[in-house]
Amino acid sequence: MKRYTTGSLALLTAGLVALAGCGRASDGGAAEAPKDVDTSAAATGTLSVWAMGTEGEALASFAKQFETANPGIKVTVTPVGWDVAHDKITASIAGRSTPDVSMIGSTWMGELAKSGAVDPTPGNVIDKAAFFPSAWGTVEVDGTAYGVPWYVETRVLYYRKDLADKAGVAPPATWDETKTFVKALQKAGAEQGMQLNYTVGSWQEILPLVWQQGGSITGADGKWTFDTPELVKALEVQRSYFEEGLASNKVDPASFPASFFKGDVGAYYSGPWMIAGMEKDGGPGFAEKFGVAPYPKGSASGTSFIGGSDLVVFKDSANRDAAWKFVRWLSEPATQAKWYSAVKALPSVQAAWELPEVSADERVAVFGEQLKDAKTPPPFPTWDQISKAIDQEVEKVALGKTSPKDAAKAIQAQADAVGTGL
Amino acid sequence: MVTGRMRGRVRVRTAVLYTALTVGLVAVAGPFLWTVLGSFKPDAEIRRDPPTFLPAEWIGGNYAALFERMDVVTVTINSVVVASVVVASNLLFCSLVAYALTKLDFAGGRLVFGLVLLQMMVPGIVLLIPQFVTIASLNLADTYAGIVLPGLVTPLGVFMMRQFMADIPDELVQAARVDGSGEFRIFFQIVMPLCKPVLATLGLITFMGSWNAFLWPAVVAQHKEMYTLPVALASLSGRDSVHYGMLLAGVVVVITPVLLLFVALQRYFVQGVATAGLK
Numbered sequence: 001m002k003r004y005t006t007g008s009l010a011l012l013t014a015g016l017v018a019l020a021g022c023g024r025a026s027d028g029g030a031a032e033a034p035k036d037v038d039t040s041a042a043a044t045g046t047l048s049v050w051a052m053g054t055e056g057e058a059l060a061s062f063a064k065q066f067e068t069a070n071p072g073i074k075v076t077v078t079p080v081g082w083d084v085a086h087d088k089i090t091a092s093i094a095g096r097s098t099p100d101v102s103m104i105g106s107t108w109m110g111e112l113a114k115s116g117a118v119d120p121t122p123g124n125v126i127d128k129a130a131f132f133p134s135a136w137g138t139v140e141v142d143g144t145a146y147g148v149p150w151y152v153e154t155r156v157l158y159y160r161k162d163l164a165d166k167a168g169v170a171p172p173a174t175w176d177e178t179k180t181f182v183k184a185l186q187k188a189g190a191e192q193g194m195q196l197n198y199t200v201g202s203w204q205e206i207l208p209l210v211w212q213q214g215g216s217i218t219g220a221d222g223k224w225t226f227d228t229p230e231l232v233k234a235l236e237v238q239r240s241y242f243e244e245g246l247a248s249n250k251v252d253p254a255s256f257p258a259s260f261f262k263g264d265v266g267a268y269y270s271g272p273w274m275i276a277g278m279e280k281d282g283g284p285g286f287a288e289k290f291g292v293a294p295y296p297k298g299s300a301s302g303t304s305f306i307g308g309s310d311l312v313v314f315k316d317s318a319n320r321d322a323a324w325k326f327v328r329w330l331s332e333p334a335t336q337a338k339w340y341s342a343v344k345a346l347p348s349v350q351a352a353w354e355l356p357e358v359s360a361d362e363r364v365a366v367f368g369e370q371l372k373d374a375k376t377p378p379p380f381p382t383w384d385q386i387s388k389a390i391d392q393e394v395e396k397v398a399l400g401k402t403s404p405k406d407a408a409k410a411i412q413a414q415a416d417a418v419g420t421g422l
Numbered sequence: 423m424v425t426g427r428m429r430g431r432v433r434v435r436t437a438v439l440y441t442a443l444t445v446g447l448v449a450v451a452g453p454f455l456w457t458v459l460g461s462f463k464p465d466a467e468i469r470r471d472p473p474t475f476l477p478a479e480w481i482g483g484n485y486a487a488l489f490e491r492m493d494v495v496t497v498t499i500n501s502v503v504v505a506s507v508v509v510a511s512n513l514l515f516c517s518l519v520a521y522a523l524t525k526l527d528f529a530g531g532r533l534v535f536g537l538v539l540l541q542m543m544v545p546g547i548v549l550l551i552p553q554f555v556t557i558a559s560l561n562l563a564d565t566y567a568g569i570v571l572p573g574l575v576t577p578l579g580v581f582m583m584r585q586f587m588a589d590i591p592d593e594l595v596q597a598a599r600v601d602g603s604g605e606f607r608i609f610f611q612i613v614m615p616l617c618k619p620v621l622a623t624l625g626l627i628t629f630m631g632s633w634n635a636f637l638w639p640a641v642v643a644q645h646k647e648m649y650t651l652p653v654a655l656a657s658l659s660g661r662d663s664v665h666y667g668m669l670l671a672g673v674v675v676v677i678t679p680v681l682l683l684f685v686a687l688q689r690y691f692v693q694g695v696a697t698a699g700l701k
Binding site for chain 2: 048052053056057076078079080081082083084087088090091092094095096097099257258280281283
């Protein structure tokens with residue numbers, strides 16, 4: 001009985017130590033210097049890698065090429081559902097049972113860097129200059145990079161080419177032209193004109209409008225700035241589409257994308273994955289009926305949102321050198337181009353865009369162009385909460401339950417309450 | 423005349439009853455049926471507006487894709503192993519606790535029951551990280567033991583068994599004691615046989631809970647060979663694109679065993695719910 005008690009005490013202590021472990025970063029974190037990787041030998045041993053969704057499924061067979069090039073290595077890929085990925089990674093950090101390498105959502109970096117569990121990127125194997133600067137922004141926290149951008153996605157304008165041709169209009173270049181364009185599509189038969197997102201994830205459509213006016217959601221002091229004329233204006237612009245009947249605020253989410261195929265919706269903003277979706281589900285000949293165009297410009301620029309996924313190496317990895325070599329291999333231009341062919345994930349490495357696998361499709365080239373002007377929200381650990389607050393207020397504005405001014409104030413109040421988490 | 427009117431009234435009542443039952447049936451079984459039918463439709467048809475009910479053309483491709491992209495046999499075995507262990511241990515341990523709480527007179531019995539009730543009020547999600555840290559420091563992450571351990575005894579099970587056993591007359595237990603029977607013999611040969619309906623209910627509830635459990639097995643299992651059915655299924659859906667037909671096929675694979683079990687145990691289940699005081 002005595003022994004049993006001692007045993008459970010030891011267990012409890014072990015648990016507490018592990019818990020304390022996840023808090024260790026608050027003292028180190030940002031200031032820590034990356035350690036170089038020994039590149040003299042080939043990668044050996046075993047690597048466990050987590051990846052989500054399609055990537056998780058495709059990476060296992062894709063990684064065989066790395067195994068062939070490095071005969072001493074065995075890569076085990078575990079596909080993880082997106083729904084559970086965030087919880088699973090944070091739990092594994094708390095339990096100190098992390099994999100060697102993991103794919104992460106690009107907006108999680110702040111939180112993970114703060115946990116102290118991810119390894120700063122060693123400069124001798126990864127060249128920052130090879131990536132799109134906007135993509136690199138998703139891995140940098142307080143001046144230190146943790147991991148690398150793996151692939152990117154950005155938003156552009158999708159529109160019904162056949163309706164635009166019928167109305168004799170070209171894709172818009174400015175905010176003002178966008179309205180004329182949508183009105184023309186409506187006349188040509190698109191009842192809804194344009195579909196705008198005003199529910200979950202609507203921050204991804206509102207932030208570009210802020211950036212396009214030269215605005216920012218963080219100030220020079222590193223604090224959130226939401227109660228700005230730019231955000232008020234962005235909300236007003238989106239609301240005007242609903243008020244003028246150019247977009248509907250009673251959209252049944254299940255009706256999309258069928259509504260675009262039918263021609264009820266004339267245009268919308270979305271990411272590169274929709275190309276395949278449109279071509280596959282739109283029915284015969286639909287591939288010719290839609291086009292993509294860069295974001296229309298506001299008073300300052302045509303900045304879009306950049307998202308995607310990053311790769312991180314965990315500090316607890318028993319095979320750190322091999323882990324970074326695997327990450328380096330995944331960010332080589334040739335690998336990135338092949339990866340694009342496999343799962344249609346846009347390369348985060350600029351040189352890969354010159355390769356034929358990527359440059360062949362002119363619709364994809366529009367995304368490449370847009371990537372040169374795209375931004376990501378700052379990688380602050382609290383971003384998840386802030387984004388939800390924005391979504392809620394955007395929906396209230398769209399439904400006419402609050403004014404843009406009050407919404408901006410409400411977002412600011414919530415952001416002040418939550419802080420940046422740094 | 424009187425009987426005729428009564429018969430007429432009965433007929434109206436029957437008609438109303440059946441109409442209500444039919445509406446209920448359609449509401450409950452409709453989505454089910456749509457899922458099964460949808461698993462035989464191509465994706466473009468699933469997304470079609472207006473939707474179709476019967477597939478315009480029946481295809482088996484969704485099941486083929488599911489079996490190709492997911493190791494259905496392995497994950498089904500995992501699910502069966504996990505669910506069987508959880509059900510068996512819940513039936514045994516919850517009953518043992520309930521027996522002690524109702525038929526044995528010991529100091530602190532009420533306190534123990536209070537603690538059990540208290541646990542029912544703690545939301546499971548709160549326990550996720552502490553439980554995982556414990557499991558990981560026991561080196562049980564990525565094992566069957568790690569997946570089943572936190573679910574071996576559930577407070578709800580203890581509560582259900584206690585409510586049922588409280589109604590079994592103490593005289594029965596005392597008579598057996600007078601005849602010289604030990605506590606385990608009383609438990610296994612007298613009390614447990616009387617508990618069949620509630621055991622069936624508890625078995626079904628824990629089976630469904632364990633079979634459908636998602637978050638915990640998803641966090642503990644770290645290789646796809648350890649995944650249970652719902653976890654493997656969830657790993658198939660991408661963030662931006664979903665192969666609906668294949669997911670529906672997966673859902674059919676997941677719910678079929680539960681459905682069969684429910685049909686088999688339905689009689690006990692209804693009886694158990696009625697008698698366990700969970701009305």
